[in-house]
Amino acid sequence: KNQVEQSPQSLIILEGKNCTLQCNYTVSPFSNLRWYKQDTGRGPVSLTIMTFSENTKSNGRYTATLDADTKQSSLHITASQLSDSASYICVVSPYNFNKFYFGSGTKLNVKP
């Protein structure tokens, strides 16, 4: 069964600190994995997209890693800012890339 699991469910950190969010998946055959940021009441916005051959991809203070062998991905946020407070959703697509499997998201709260 194609599933995407994220952890932790929620996270509170102080401004300026780093954090790492996890995503494990069983989607097969794998095509790509995306991380999205979703502000409350808004649609998800893409942060990174990684294919099978990519191990790391950065977008500013966001760095995503992918281990296709263990089917795990992480999103590392460096020097967090208050504006990073949002839900972060992991989305995995099988080789027929018109299908998308969503994790339940990690709700991040950055406090001053």
Add this chain to the structure above:
Amino acid sequence: EAGVAQSPRYKIIEKRQSVAFWCNPISGHATLYWYQQILGQGPKLLIQFQNNGVVDDSQLPKDRFSAERLKGVDSTLKIQPAKLEDSAVYLCASNSLGSRLGDYGYTFGSGTRLTVV
């Protein structure tokens, strides 16, 4: 490039009333998705269109929900009659087949927040 447009942004209705949402995808995107996102959860696919044909509507509650994409461009999602548990954000997304590797066009709209009272 214009994004995925959705309207309205917010809607409050009483239970048993009807409501409709509208989505205009990115120009040229053949695939259009409607998702329901309940607070604290990931999006759940309701229906997927390829041009004006339905690819997947297995999770659409067909007794009360309907969707159409008559000309293969914009789409409407209707709920009739609404129930309290339909309170959620309804997201529209579109995608382009044949996107070059690493540049997938899958993009979300801002969503419509529905509150049923």
